[in-house]
Amino acid sequence: MTTYATRFGSLVDYEKGGVEIIDDDPRHYTFSNMFEVASGAVAWEKIAVAKNQEYVLEVIRAEGVSGWRSAAHDEFALVMDGTVVVELRSLTEPVVPAGTRGSIALAEQPDGRPMGRVVARRGHMALLPANAAHRFRADEPSVILLQTIAGADTVYRWSEICQTD
């Protein structure tokens, strides 16, 4: 009887696949590996690894304590490696300017009420609710995949992270 081992990736242990081109341009597949991207990232950079019109998936190297951020829409944080504490606070008044897409950085801790927190380990997904503030904490280097909308702080590094030949 076969014993199956499920293979997840991590910052310290991942393998990368690739595109074998027959008759195409490899750049059209925008192929990358999120652990490789996070390995070369500065903590809390929001690096796009996927983009579909205005929507993006961002890889975040979580390490230490992030700044506070807020968005006018829901976002979703999936922990792909490590443990991340998501801290949430309400806002006494909206801080995201009308029409702003993606999240914005807040200059300081918002003065709303504490909403609670989620301690998320690998495979756990947390809601970052619209019009609330959130910040992350990771005691060890961790990786977040964020479902969101492209914003002013989204970092594009396609030619560095994607297969080109």
Added chain:
Amino acid sequence: MTDTAPAVVGDRNEHGYRSFRLGEFTFDRDEYFAHVAWPSGKDVLSIDAFLRALQRDVAWGFFYGVVNFDAVIGTVNHYGEVDLFAGSFNESYRGAGLDYVERFPHEDIHAAFQAILDDWTIEGFDPFAAPEETGSPWGDKQGSNTKAVTRRRVTAKRMVGVPGDEVPRSDATGHPVNRMFADVPQDEPDVEPEPGFEEEVCGFNLFAYLSRSDVTWNPSVVSVCEDSLYCPTTEEFILPIIHGNDRVEWFVQLSDQIEWVVADKETNALRARVTMKAGDVAAMPADIRHQGFSPKRSMLLVWENGSAALPRMIAEGRAPTYPVDF
């Protein structure tokens, strides 16, 4: 557009199966094969492959773009109406003038496909299951498996686990951990809302949720950011259809490995092979068709942009067939 409602044709055949007609297309099965015919030609598919493909097309509501059952027949979703085609995405058929297509209201073709699926799926065979996990589709008509072929597709409105939304899977919901995911941790996140914020402070274990999926190759929505849809799925064996994109689609390999064979959407000429391992991210351009092969059950995050405007934007050249220029 054809306005012929789906109809059962004649009595049961010598194997106990009903025949069906939809427009000018006819559908018959025997012990081993599905036979599909149209005014200018015919096709034959192994019944296990046909039922697995039909199951996905029905469950997905004809999905995004083209669902090829094989190199000849399939459907194109026009979102409200659906084309049933033969040879339309096959260069040889088109060159010979043998391609044929009829368009139906979504509800008519859906009802017809559901009726075929229900009649032709016998007791013990589950078209959603991996081959190792289900019984035989072969032979004479013997019973049915309506419960399996009418599963409800999960579509979270905000996120699985949010109060009032889809609930996480568990033994209690009838979702035991799959044999190939027995080693996947089942712990849930520590969710600690302050009073009054129970509907906003939420989380769930996506990997545990996927480890308990009782279907393969069936993306279901777990989180929604406007038109951005997380549609993770568990994959084992072969994607039963060849998906022809009408928009850019993204794959994030969450666990294990899948091999993708990518061909031209219109001609079926091979363009690439993509090997995806845990943590890999790749786009499927809007002008290709693809089929996946997963030796061990794996977790795949399919990320879709559900915007109704995208297919027309791409068809009119107002949006590129690939996601980014760099």
